Amino acid sequence: MVTSNPPSSDVVLEVDNLVKHFPLTTGVVVKRQVGAVQAVDGVSLQLHKGETLGIVGESGSGKSTLAKLLMRLEEPSSGKTYFHGQNIYDLQGKALRELRRNIQIVFQDPYSSLNPRMTVGDIVGEPFDIHPEVVPRGQRRKQVQELLDVVGLNPEHINRYPHQFSGGQRQRIGIARGLALRPEIIICDEPVSALDVSVQAQVINLLEKLQDEFGLSYIFIAHDLSVVRHIADRVAVMYLGRIVEIGSEAQIYEKPTHPYTQALLSAVPVPDPSVRGQRQQIILSGDVPSPANPPSGCRFRTRCWKATDKCAQEDPELTVRPGSDHESACHYAAVREDVVIQH
């Protein structure tokens, strides 16, 4: 698909059949490729303006690799990603710098993602060194202070170092850095999972406020399903490098059709002891298979209670299934409501 004009104009990012395989090699002098870790294997999705797309999945599902590909921190094995109609993997030089301005990231760990030797002012202002056209040199300090204020930090703390802040405050510093270049898209890779419960809510509120204020689009990667439900407009569920189900927040959480989504939802502990024992809990056996050697056909079939011979032979396509209104990659997709989180 080579479109320079995406079908609907409010699509800011369009991912088309993105694949990333990391080669596995043996030998020290003469390297031989013996296989590949199929971290991302044919992912397609769209991100609209002002929207939050949640991506959920367990460790090893490829969600962080996907984030790196969208940032162009990794080159894909194949596939394309269009930002306003331009394939980002074709960009070079000035156009690439322009792209980097527009797609920013907030990392999971607010401890390792901030340089301990730099002051907060230098960290938040560093993007301006690389993109000097955004803010004139003389106004940078003022701009950094404004950014600190926007994310709820005291602008007077501009000369402090990261260790003088708590985890939640550091995450705010990371968000301020992400905002500095006024991007269109921010990729949030597990932005609250390292934070305490009482602080998580503060950061989620901040992200939502900033989205309204600046018209940002978020790709929100998380393993906490209730957080994603709160913040996301649409949700994609990933398993072993593929999207197994995608739809609006209500479609995924209220009418899940893929067995993996159902198991995932049913496994989430509900903070309400009065529903204890009343909810259907699907306990999956085993672990996620290695992405270096994924099962044939449907990748979930080794842990699925519905699996048949067909699942081993035929790879199920991500498409709208009968009896449902959103895309699911299961031959036997069927709505199941007894697993949904009531809370």
Added chain:
Amino acid sequence: MATTEAGIAPRPDQAGLTPLLEVEDLRVEFRTRDGVAKAVNGVSYTLHEGETLAVLGESGSGKSVTAQAIMGILDTPPGFVTGGSVRFRGQDLLALPDDERRAYRGRSIAMIFQDALSALNPVFPVGWQIAEMYRVHEGMSKKDAKNRAIELMEQVHIPAARERAGDYPHQFSGGMRQRIMIAMAIALDPDVLIADEPTTALDVTVQAQIMQLLADLQRERNMGLILITHDLGVVADVADKIEVMYSGRIMEQAPVHDIYASPAHPYTKGLLESIPRVDLKGQELSAIKGLPPNLTNIPAGCEFRPRCPYARDICKEQRPALAEVVPGRFSACHFAQEVLDGDIEPAQQ
């Protein structure tokens, strides 16, 4: 070992039932370069056979340090137990010399940790590490100990246990490593199992497996389980009784159903309200403002006052003691009754 029938719903403080474990007024401090951090400031709780006690708190609340003091594995220095008692079936463990206390560890009270990869020794096979429990504590031969280790690995549902006993920790997935640690902890059939954030590092589907395993083992063996966690969801699923910790003290203590239905402390209330809920989608989450206090400099009066929406003048001056609000429920708040009844307005700023 005297087995008291646990009943269907073990209730705390049943008459005539000696508690398995009684922690009373426990105090721990860390003497560091930056001053003395008062990590645990007078914590008391009791645990009965077959009961699940959840200790809920954020990082720095003292929940893990309390457990380490109970186990006797506190790093000293810098950590020191400065007061209180830990009684196991009536015997004060803190009063025992080290070698006598050692006999209780593993056999009476055992512990599993959050990060199984760093809790296991990377240079020994897992079967060897589990068998060590039998070799060291029971003087079993290598061969017998190994067989017992394999049995245990089967009990915690590790597939192909016999073949995998020779594998090293890094060859297992996170969930499997956690099972290995559970196997080590239950090797000597302890009466009390302390689980410190056992599923925090795991994915949700694996978390569900591990919680189920712990619940099954507890039922089979009628163990007392202390579950230390920050996850309000996990607590709601398994706990009988909850201790909410903040800044080294217990803020609220109550049976699980009561606390979720109507919290009696503003901190608990704040925590429960900050959980994202379906019916409130699109609205701002109600967050607790501010940060937990620095343990080297805990504010005078109520520890939670600087973050509390209901704080009044008295909260600045007097530290509220943990007191009974209604039978079976305790709260360390001057306005516990009002909070419980929902009969208090936020203070004007």
